[in-house]
Amino acid sequence: MLEAFSGSDVRAAEAPLIDAGQGDALMQKAAHGLFGVVLGLLREAGRGTYGATAVVLAGGGNNGADALYAGERLLRRGVGATAILLSDRVHTASLAAFTRAGGASVRLDDGVDPAALATHASSADILLDGILGTGATGGLRGGARAFVEAFNDVAGPRATRSTIVVACDLPSGIGVDTGLVDGPVLAADATVTFGAAKPGLLLGNGAVATGELNVVDIGLDFAVFTPAARRLLDADVAALLRLPTPLDHKYSRGVLGVAAGSARYPGAAALAVGAALATGIGMVRYLGPDAVASLIHQRNPEAVASSGSVAEARSQAWVVGPGAVDDDDQRRRAVDAMTSGLPVVVDAGALAGIPERVGPQVILTPHAGELRQVLAERGVDAERSDIEAEPAHFALRAAEITGATVLLKGFTTVVAAPSGILIAQTDATPWLSSAGSGDTLSGIIGALAASVAGDDHAASRLGLAEEDLWAAVAAAGALIHGRAGQRAARRGPIVVSDLRADIGAVIAELLEERRLAM
């Protein structure tokens, strides 16, 4: 599990080492880690160091110093590096070291056109962003802002620009602790962060601007600090997957009940059921109208269907709500499932009318508009745009007042547990934002929930408290869903009903990694 600590916790973890006179050594370790990642990126791009070019952006703090020391190392390996100084007080020793190694520098001050410097920067192979690190407050200001705006203009969007941007500690322009982007941001292809990840690298638009995240160990000890955000890694998701044993039968592998679909939206139920089966489960029991059951049976004859009640359909977990609108029977089933004490994935139609207080085993999976509604029902007014700007804040708020685990969908999916923990996943592809995608996600999470429901050690395998298991299950679902989407997108635009083969393939890859790691 990747754990992120707030900027102030990182400073507190550094403090004893700095007091012991280790400040410069820490900075050298950071610079060395950054240098190593840049070398790797140059290699990946098919370039050596000789003849390659780099531009170092240095702000007025220690973040700029890290980048300049990394630039010094690049110069000594034959990279043609220059520096753009974006503050009048750049760290003296690192700039001197950079200059001694042969690096020229230019300062952005009155009379220098940011666009001209941006053009220079956008012609380099590598751009090292040492403008702002954990000392950043608010959106980019002054010359740094003018430069980043000009660079984004000249270089174009990340997907198509030719310069590889490597953020030092964090991309300049993101909120260190929130991932909030207020104004321009220098989106990175890769971020090299020091000591530990910061929450802004995992959350919201900050996670998008981070690109590929590398954490460099500089010897900080976080034992006494609590992570402010987490991200599941492949190994965590693999640890949640339950392998069938020769002693298993269909019931012991987990039975998922699905009360989804309605006369108006039958397809949602078929997608949820198909995704659940592809995730690996003993049985799916479908409850709903006969017409929906027939549709499900066209693709999945193995699903067992009836029009009975939740109490009659013995299951280890439930999915309720996808496509279930204007249907009183489905509404009743949703409430019965939510009050059964079993894990329940609650989506779409079932998100309106959640019982007053539920437990963390109830996993709500709203998008921002639906979360707005859930909050409004409980007297919390927020605009959809507020929620999109601060997803973690509002997901935590909803978890706190409902008692449920809340998975807020988005390109970065954030999961909040009522205990206050946050797990954020950025595994998706924009191709996944299409109708039916959410139904598929609920089926995946439901299947995972049913298969871990009887596993008393699942939470501790991930180093989590028992009550936080459901947040991990939801986040694991988001990872599998996102990964399946990425896989499908290699073939072209995603047709959601075709995702099930990719879901199975992703599960197979995760299990194979687990086997190799043992």
Ligand SMILES: NC(=O)C1=CN([C@@H]2O[C@H](COP(=O)(O)OP(=O)(O)OC[C@H]3O[C@@H](n4cnc5c(N)ncnc54)[C@H](OP(=O)(O)O)[C@@H]3O)[C@@H](O)[C@H]2O)[C@@H](O)CC1
């Ligand atoms: N501590 C250590 O030993 C180690 C620390 N390490 C490194 O240090 C970094 C933290 O360094 P830091 O604390 O010096 O802050 P940093 O982010 O460089 O910037 C502060 C400067 O930015 C300015 N500024 C602020 N907000 C702004 C805005 N929105 N827009 C524009 N300007 C803004 C602010 O100026 P002010 O506005 O206050 O005049 C101030 O001058 C950390 O990320 C890591 O890389 C590693 O080397 C490991 C060892």
Ligand SMILES: [K+]
């Ligand atoms: K930076």
